Structures are given as C-alpha cells and as structure tokens.
C-alpha cells in the first residue's frame with residue numbers, strides 16, 4: 188500500500204497540475220517533495236509552469252499596450268500597468284519609468300505606487316551613455332539614476348544604493364529615446380526577464396509614438412494649418428464645451444469678415460492672400476485678450492470667442508475695425524483691406540451653437556452693408572434678411588437661363604451742351620413672382636458666388652449687340668459703358684473675349700468704355716494694369732467708377748490706367764450742402780484735368796447740383812435730372828429729340 192501510494196499520490200498531483208495548466212490556470216504548481224523521479228518531474232513542471240505564467244503575463248501587458256495603441260484611450264493607464272509589471276519582474280528592486288516630453292528635452296517621472304508623477308532633470312551625459320548601449324549603471328552613475336526614481340518607498344540598506352547597480356532599458360523609436368525603464372537594487376534578473384524587459388520597452392516606445400501621432404493628428408484636426416488658429420471643428424468643439432458648462436456666465440462671439448480680401452486674392456495671387464491671412468491672425472493674437480479663443484473657420488473669416496460683457500467686446504471690435512482699415516504691410520507690399528464684424532452675446536442672443544453662429548453671421552452682413560470697417564450687434568430684424576439672401580442665392584443661377592435679365596441704359600450727357608455722350612448699361616432682373624430686383628441686391632451676391640462672370644459676359648455681349656442695332660437704325664448713341672467686376676477681369680483671356688465680342692458686332696474698341704471700381708486697384712495694381720493693357724492699347728476706354736469711396740489716394744491716381752473718373756454720387760448729393768464735399772469734388776476735377784483724364788459726375792438730381800458741376804468743370808454728367816435708366820425702346824423714343832436738356836427750373 189505504501190509503495191502504491193508513493194507512486195499514485197505524486198502522479199495524481201502531477202495529473203491535476205497538468206489539467207489546471209490546460210485550463211489556463213497559470214498559477215498551477217505541484218507540491219511533490221520526493222527526491223525521486225517524481226520529484227524531478229514536479230520541479231520541471233513547476234519550472235515550466237512559472238515560465239508559462241510569466242510569458243502569459245508578459246503577453247497580457249503587451250496586448251494591453253497594443254490595445255492602447257489601437258484605441259488611443261488613456262496612455263496613463265498603460266503606464267501604471269507597465270510599472271506594476273516591472274515591479275512584478277523584479278520584486279526586490281526599486282523600479283521607475285521616465286518619459287521624454289515631446290520636443291523640448293524635458294523628462295517626466297511616471298507615477299509609481301505612493302509617488303506622484305513629476306518633472307526630473309536627466310543628465311544629458313547619462314542619457315548619452317545609455318543611448319550608446321550601457322544597460323547597467325554602476326557607482327556614481329547608478330547613484331545618479333537612482334536619484335531619478337525619487338525618495339525610496341522604504342529606506343534601503345544604508346550605503347547599499349551606492350553599490351547596487353541600476354539596470355536601464357531605453358524605449359527607442361524613430362531615432363529618439365522616448366522612455367527609460369529603471370530597475371535599481373540588488374534584484375538579479377535572468378535571461379528570460381531580460382528578454383521581457385526589452386520587449387516591454389520596445390512596445391512602450393511604439394505606444395508612445397502612437398500617442399504622440401494621435402495627439403498631433405488631433406491637433407491638426409482642430410487647427411488651421413495656415414495661421415495656426417483653431418479651425419472650424421475646433422471652434423465648434425470649444426463652443427459646445429462652453430455652452431455645456433454649468434453656470435456659464437455668458438460670452439460674446441465676434442465674426443470677422445475681411446472686406447476686399449477676395450480682390451487681393453484674385454488680383455495679387457494666393458500666396459499674397461495667404462500672407463495677408465497670417466498677418467491678420469497675428470494682429471488678432473496681439474489685440475484680443477489672453478483668455479479669448481481665436482479661430483479661422485475658413486476663407487477670410489475669423490471668429491473670436493470673448494469672455495465678458497458687451498462693453499468690452501464693443502471696444503475691442505471698434506479697435507479691430509480701425510486697425511484693419513489701416514494699411515497692412517504684407518510681403519513687402521502695402522495692402523488696404525478692412526473688416527466687418529458681427530457680434531452676438533450668449534445667452535441674450537441665443538444659447539444654441541447653430542443659432543448663435545448664424546446670428547453672428549447675420550450681424551456681420553449687417554455691418555458689411557453699413558460700410559467698411561464697421562461692427563454691428565445682432566438684432567432680431569436681421570433674421571428676416573437671411574431668408575431673402577437664401578432666396579436670391581437659389582433663384583439667381585436660373586435667372587439668365589429663364590430670360591429674366593435685361594439691360595437698361597442711362598444716358599451720359601456732355602456738360603453744358605446736353606448732347607448725348609454715351610449710355611451706361613445697367614443690369615435689370617425681373618422675377619416672375621417678385622417683380623423687379625435692383626442690382627444692388629443681387630450683383631454683390633453674384634460676385635460672392637462667382638456668377639458675375641457668366642452674368643458679366645452676357646451683359647457685355649447684350650450691350651454690344653444693342654449698340655450695333657442702334658448703329659444700324661441710325662440711333663445716335665456714341666458710346667456704350669459697361670460695368671465690369673473684379674472677378675471678370677481676373678478670368679484669363681478677359682481682354683481677348685471683350686475684343687472678340689467687339690469684332691463680332693462690328694464695333695470699334697473706342698465705342699466701348701468699361702467701368703471698374705477702385706477696390707480693384709487696392710491689390711496688385713500692376714497686375715490689373717497688365718490685364719487691361721490689351722484693351723487700352725486697342726482703344727477701349729477705362730473708367731474708374733464710384734471714385735472717392737474707395738482706396739486710391741488722389742496722389743496715386745496718376746499711376747492708374749484709366750481714362751475716365753466717375754465722381755461718386757455721394758459727393759454730388761452733398762454738393763452745396765457740405766463744404767467738404769465741395770472741396771473734394773473741386774480737387775478731384777482739378778487733379779483729373781491736370782492728369783488729362785475725363786471727369787464724369789454721376790447721380791445728378793437737381794439743377795443746383797448741375798450748375799455746381801458745370802462751374803467745377805466736369806466733362807460729362809449723368810443722373811435722374813437728365814434721364815433715368817431706360818429700356819432700349821424707351822431710350823430710342825427719347826432720343827428722337829437728340830439732346831437731353833434738363834427740364835427748365837420751375
């Protein structure tokens with residue numbers, strides 16, 4: 188019986204241990220003390236089981252790291268696991284994990300049981316030694332490395348630290364040491380443990396690279412690569428976070444839209460446009476308070492999220508508006524733009540993100556409509572105007588196709604004689620349901636959407652066709668003036684197209700005048716000049732429309748490639764009312780004459796204005812006093828009398 192039991196008991200235990208192992212109970216060990224073959228078998232089994240256990244635990248930690256790499260959840264959780272694993276591998280050693288901060292050479296100690304994370308000063312020489320392959324540090328170096336682990340949890344043997352070696356496992360990836368695993372103390376490690384520590388540090392390096400990349404991707408996802416400001420997604424995130432804050436005290440949202448940016452971009456090219464945007468971003472950074480969020484959601488739009496009340500935001504908006512009207516030095520060139528700013532306050536003007544952003548946008552358009560460099564707060568009445576805009580945007584593309592557009596012609600007369608000098612073609616849109624829609628409402632929109640290019644080609648062709656018909660019918664219209672927007676001029680081949688339209692209708696180039704606005708020359712005047720050159724060389728006249736409202740200083744006038752100046756209606760209206768208007772009109776006429784340019788005054792409505800302009804010496808006059816814009820038929824009828832005399836004063 189004794190003999191049988193000596194055989195069966197250890198055999199049963201061995202069988203039991205094997206079964207547990209097969210059931211993945213890695214802690215299975217066999218207790219057989221016999222000094223015979225069973226004893227040897229048991230000790231081999233235990234040896235094997237503990238190696239398997241260690242292997243499995245190592246795999247667990249590694250798969251956790253892999254999981255972290257793939258899911259990008261929380262690297263600090265994995266760091267805790269790595270620390271625990273280190274401690275398990277070397278139970279008697281003090282363990283530590285040092286992490287390199289991104290970029291700046293600073294190092295952080297990962298949190299250990301009973302010790303918080305903290306910055307450490309890693310000796311560059313020590314790091315260099317480790318990077319050159321020193322895996323075991325002794326003596327002074329060991330002491331140095333030991334110091335990085337922070338105060339020991341329990342006091343080590345007096346003097347022992349001095350002689351205990353410190354093992355270092357650098358976690359390197361993409362040519363950089365990202366972390367150091369440290370084991371300080373007498374804990375001897377065997378080859379298996381060594382292998383695992385190396386694997387562990389490799390995996391850790393991969394994870395750290397992955398987290399860094401993840402963070403960079405995130406940063407890029409919420410930042411604008413051009414200006415470095417927060418982009419649209421970042422703005423939305425920040426706003427939502429802000430709106431979800433309990434007890435949010437309120438904030439102001441400012442939408443800033445650059446005036447004239449499109450012109451700079453179209454005429455000077457995108458690199459200059461980009462540089463301009465960066466310049467504006469820098470300006471906003473300098474002027475906005477430190478706790479403001481500055482975003483560029485897209486294009487030439489900037490958004491500020493400002494904590495605080497209306498008064499502070501109002502002050503900042505006027506300051507910004509003023510500053511952006513001043514000349515900006517960009518790429519060695521002086522650019523003049525401006526900005527319109529729309530403001531809303533949460534919660535007074537809404538407490539939903541979409542509503543707030545829409546209303547800030549509306550306020551911005553209201554500011555734009557009121558003039559350059561203005562700012563405006565949201566008002567409920569603005570809501571109605573949006574519907575209008577949306578409607579126009581939807582209807583405009585089809586207007587041309589459906590034949591709803593036509594041209595009216597407004598005469599321009601020779602000052603003094605009243606003889607017809609030319610007519611200006613003005614676009615008219617008659618919508619079947621809404622009736623007549625004035626160009627001031629849809630032309631700016633068409634310029635925004637780019638539709639103006641197609642509309643403009645149609646206008647040019649139609650106006651030339653009309654002039655040709657008048658020629659054939661003997662109607663005495665000497666010249667046709669056509670409005671051309673900056674966008675049309677920027678289309679390559681514009682000049683060729685105009686010249687070929689003239690040829691097609693059998694007209695002389697000098698029978699055409701194109702009217703451009705001053706803002707066109709705010710950008711790259713040389714570029715505009717070269718685009719106009721073929722037209723001017725052929726004899727097409729170029730007029731500067733709305734002169735006096737834009738950027739060109741009187742002194743820069745001599746450089747502009749224009750033949751005609753049209754004094755803006757606002758000066759004519761103020762003639763005789765405000766001394767300053769008289770002065771401006773007088774100097775414009777004097778200067779234009781000196782430069783050999785033709786001067787036209789537009790918007791002449793009263794006899795008093797008429798007399799005033801005659802006295803100033805204008806060449807041509809245009810306005811309701813002489814004629815409103817008329818359909819082709821109405822103009823023909825009116826021209827039966829050949830001269831357009833102003834009605835006698837009552």
Ligand code: C2E
Nearest residue numbers: 613614625626627630646670671672790791792810811816
């Ligand atoms: P604009 O080029 O300055 O045209 C002159 C505007 O002043 C016209 O308005 C004209 O009807 C108006 N006007 C003329 N005389 C008087 C007057 O004595 N008193 C007053 N109060 N107004 C007068 P309209 O036709 O409404 O056009 C507005 C603007 O729309 C034009 O200003 C021009 O910038 C734009 N536009 C019109 N047609 C075209 C076009 O074919 N192409 C482009 N790009 N723009 C156009």
Ligand code: CA
Nearest residue numbers: 611670702732
């Ligand atoms: Ca005009």
Ligand code: CA
Nearest residue numbers: 732733753789
């Ligand atoms: Ca004008």
